[in-house]
Amino acid sequence: MSQVSGNGDSDDRTNAGLPRRHVLRTAGAGALGLGLGGAALTAVTVPHGGAPHPRATSIPTPEGLGSVGQAPHLPAGFTKTFTSRFVQANGIRQHVVVGGEGPPLLLIHGWPETWYAWRLVMPELAEHFTVVAVDQRGIGLTEKPTSGYDTRTLARDMVTLMDALGHQRFAVVGHDTGMPIAYALAADHPERVARLAVAEAFLPAVTPSPPLIGTAQVNNRLWHIPFNRLTDVNEQLVRGREGIYFGWQFATKAVRKLPDYAVDHYVRILASRHDALRGSFGWYRALDITSAQDQQRKTRLLTLPVLAIGGAGSLGKNVAGTMKLVAHDVRSVVIPGTGHWVAEEAPQEVLAALTTFLAPYRNQGRSTRPQPAATLGK
Numbered sequence: 001m002s003q004v005s006g007n008g009d010s011d012d013r014t015n016a017g018l019p020r021r022h023v024l025r026t027a028g029a030g031a032l033g034l035g036l037g038g039a040a041l042t043a044v045t046v047p048h049g050g051a052p053h054p055r056a057t058s059i060p061t062p063e064g065l066g067s068v069g070q071a072p073h074l075p076a077g078f079t080k081t082f083t084s085r086f087v088q089a090n091g092i093r094q095h096v097v098v099g100g101e102g103p104p105l106l107l108i109h110g111w112p113e114t115w116y117a118w119r120l121v122m123p124e125l126a127e128h129f130t131v132v133a134v135d136q137r138g139i140g141l142t143e144k145p146t147s148g149y150d151t152r153t154l155a156r157d158m159v160t161l162m163d164a165l166g167h168q169r170f171a172v173v174g175h176d177t178g179m180p181i182a183y184a185l186a187a188d189h190p191e192r193v194a195r196l197a198v199a200e201a202f203l204p205a206v207t208p209s210p211p212l213i214g215t216a217q218v219n220n221r222l223w224h225i226p227f228n229r230l231t232d233v234n235e236q237l238v239r240g241r242e243g244i245y246f247g248w249q250f251a252t253k254a255v256r257k258l259p260d261y262a263v264d265h266y267v268r269i270l271a272s273r274h275d276a277l278r279g280s281f282g283w284y285r286a287l288d289i290t291s292a293q294d295q296q297r298k299t300r301l302l303t304l305p306v307l308a309i310g311g312a313g314s315l316g317k318n319v320a321g322t323m324k325l326v327a328h329d330v331r332s333v334v335i336p337g338t339g340h341w342v343a344e345e346a347p348q349e350v351l352a353a354l355t356t357f358l359a360p361y362r363n364q365g366r367s368t369r370p371q372p373a374a375t376l377g378k
Contacts, residue, residue, distance in 0.1 A: 059086055059088065059093075060086065061084070061085075061086070062084035062085065062086055062095055062141055063084075065268060065269060065272055066095065066114060066135070066140045066141040066269050066272075067084040067095075067141060068082055068083060068084045068097055069084065071116055071119065071265070072261045072262075072265055073259070073261050073262075074119055075119065075120065075122075075123050077123065078119065078122070078123060081099040081100060081122075081123060081126050082097050082098065082099035082100075082122065082126070082131070082133075083097070083098060083099065084096070084097055084141070085097075085098055086141075087161055087164045087165065088164075089157065089160035089161045089163070089164045090153075090156050090157045090159075090160040090161070091145075091148075092137060092142065092143040092145060092148075092157070093142065093143045094134060094135065094137070094142045094143070094157065094161050095115070095134070095135040095140055095141035095142045096115070096132055096133065096134045096135070096161065096165075097115045097122075097131075097132075097133045097134075098130070098131065098132050098133075098165070099122070099126050099130075099131055100122075100125065100126025100127065100128075100129050100130050100131045101126070101129075101130060102128045102129045102130055102362065103128075103129055103130065103170070103171065103194075103361060103362060103364065104129065104130045104132060104162065104165075104167040104169075104170035104171070105125060105129035105130065105131050105132065105170065105171050105172075105173065105358070106132045106134065106158060106162060106170050106171070106172045106173070107122075107131065107132065107133040107134070107173050107174075107178075108134060108136065108158070108172065108173065108174040108175070108178030108181050108182055109133070109134075109135070109136065109139075109175060109176070109178050110174075110175040110176020110177045110178045110179070110200070110201070111139075111176055111177045111228075111280060111283065111284075112246050112249065112266060112270060112280055113139075113176075113266055113341075114135050114139055114140035114266065114269060115133035115134060115135050115140065116262070116265060116266070117175065117341070117343055117344060118131075118133045118343055120343065120344060120347035121343050121347050121350055121351050121354070124351055124355075125351070125354070128355075128358075128362050129171075129358070129362065130167070132161075132162070132165060132167075132170075134158070134161060136154065136157075136177070136178070136181070136283070137149065137153075137154055137157055137279070137282070138278070138279025138280060138282040138283070139279060139280060140269060144273075144275045144276070144278065144279035144282075146278070148282075149282035149283050149285065149286035150286040150289040150290045150293060151180050151181050151183075151184035151286075151290045151293060151294070152184060152188060152289075152290075152293050154181045154184065154283075155181060155184040155185040155188050155189065156188075158172075158181065158185050159185065159189050159192060162192070168192070169191075169192055169193070169194055170192065170193065170194060171193070171194050171195040171196070171197070171358055171361050172185055172186065172193055172195075172196050172197070173197040173198070173199070173354065174196075174197070174198050174199070174201075175198075175199040175200055175201070175342070175343060176199070176200055176201050176340070177201065177283045178201075179198040179199060179200070179201035179202075179203075179319075180201060180203055180290065180294070182196055182197075182198055183196070183198065183203060183294075183297070183302075183323075183326065184290075184293065184294075184297065186302055186304060187297040187300065187302060187326075188297070190302070190303075190304070193304060194304065194361050195304060195305050195306075195307075195357065195358060195360075195361050196302070196304055196305070196306045196307070196327075197306070197307040197308075197309065197353075197354060197357060197358075198306070198307070198308055198309070198319065198323060199308075199309035199310070199319065199342050199343070199350075200309070200310060200311060200314055200315050200319060200340050200341075200342055201315070201319065201322075202315070202318065202319070202322040203294055203298075203322055203325075203326065204287060204290075204291055204294070205290070205291035205292070205293075205294035205295050205298070206294060206298050206322060206325050206326055207318075207321075207322045207325070210222065220252055221252075221253065221314075224249060225284060225287075228280075228281045228284035228285070229281075229284045229285055229287060230281075231285070234277075234281060235277045235278060235281070238277055239277060242267050242270050242271040242277075243267050243271075246263070246266060246267050246270060247263055247267065250263045250266070250341070251263075253314065253339055253340035253341065254339040254340065254341055254345060255311065255312075255313035255314075255337055255338055255339035255345060256337065256338060256339065256345040256346070258341060258344055258345070262344065297326065298325065298326050301326060301327055301328050302326060302327035302328065302329075303327075303328055303329070304327075304329070305329050305331070305357070305360075306323050306327045306329060306330045306331070307330075307331050307332075307333065307353065307354070307357040308320035308322075308323045308330055308331070308332050308333070309333050309334075309335065309342055309350065309353055310332070310333070310334050310335070310342075311334075311335055311338035311339045311340055311341075311342050311345065311346075312334050312335060312336045312337060312338060313337065313338060313339045314338070314339045314340040315340070316334050317332055317334055319332070320332035331357065333353040335349045335350070335353075
């Protein structure tokens with residue numbers, strides 16, 4: 001069962017291609033405004049051959065730290081286009097930021113960021129696409145369960161999320177840890193993904209790992225991976241020192257320094273809840289499971305178009321090198337003078353690459369049914 005709350009049109013529309021067994025009707029569309037403490041919704045279950053039986057359910061509206069309403073230094077007009085929503089999908093409550101009009105485009109951030117990593121490219125993308133920027137399981141305002149951080153489950157999170165929003169087929173962009181999730185999404189659900197763009201990551205089960213004792217440069221770039229996989233002790237070491245640990249990650253992996261307000265925003269989110277660190281390390285702790293899944297996935301090469309983006313001061317052409325091991329049709333873009341955080345360090349260059357790559361998809365027109373105001377699916 002999937003539920004949606006947040007700002008949106010108040011009319012109900014049919015989810016073509018999905019069983020219309022459940023419909024959510026708003027109890028006062030004005031209650032869905034951003035910044036309110038909650039939204040009262042009525043769930044209507046329609047049994048086969050029978051009358052609907054309404055039951056009351058309440059889904060709060062996203063607010064506070066991590067929501068659009070509390071995000072610092074957003075581009076001009078951002079809050080007129082984008083709103084925060086909660087979506088109950090795949091058994092967890094997921095936070096998404098949605099806006100724009102056109103074919104759906106799913107943006108999956110990396111570690112240790114949130115949807116906010118895409119803020120500088122979202123307004124222009126929204127001129128041509130319905131942009132859906134999600135907080136991964138365990139991150140930001142999305143729920144933080146103790147399990148389910150392997151990429152098969154994370155990809156399922158994305159599929160059920162897009163189902164709930166009314167999108168059958170969509171394009172995907174994934175950065176850092178969002179890249180293996182996006183790859184799993186395309187591999188496990190090929191009928192759902194039209195085009196795949198990935199940035200600044202590799203697939204551990206596909207790409208040979210560097211030696212344990214490598215160069216200082218490689219160590220500085222990758223030591224967080226084994227550290228983040230530890231159980232408990234990493235949380236104990238980082239808690240209360242979030243600014244030191246995460247600030248170091250942002251500083252050493254950038255060529256063009258990220259603004260202090262952005263780093264402070266990420267750090268505040270990671271320090272705001274006791275379970276935030278556990279959630280942020282979840283993807284790394286599930287790497288053994290994910291690697292076994294990728295060993296199976298790589299036996300079936302992707303056939304859809306793939307764009308691989310690398311920062312010249314970080315992974316560069318190695319992103320495409322990884323993807324060419326798992327996909328037939330890979331185009332490569334390396335952005336000069338840029339480090340790991342490509343969408344924040346070089347938003348215009350990333351936009352140019354995505355605009356060119358996604359043009360055939362955009363020109364196909366709206367490829368999915370319209371987004372409903374609020375829906376309940378399976």
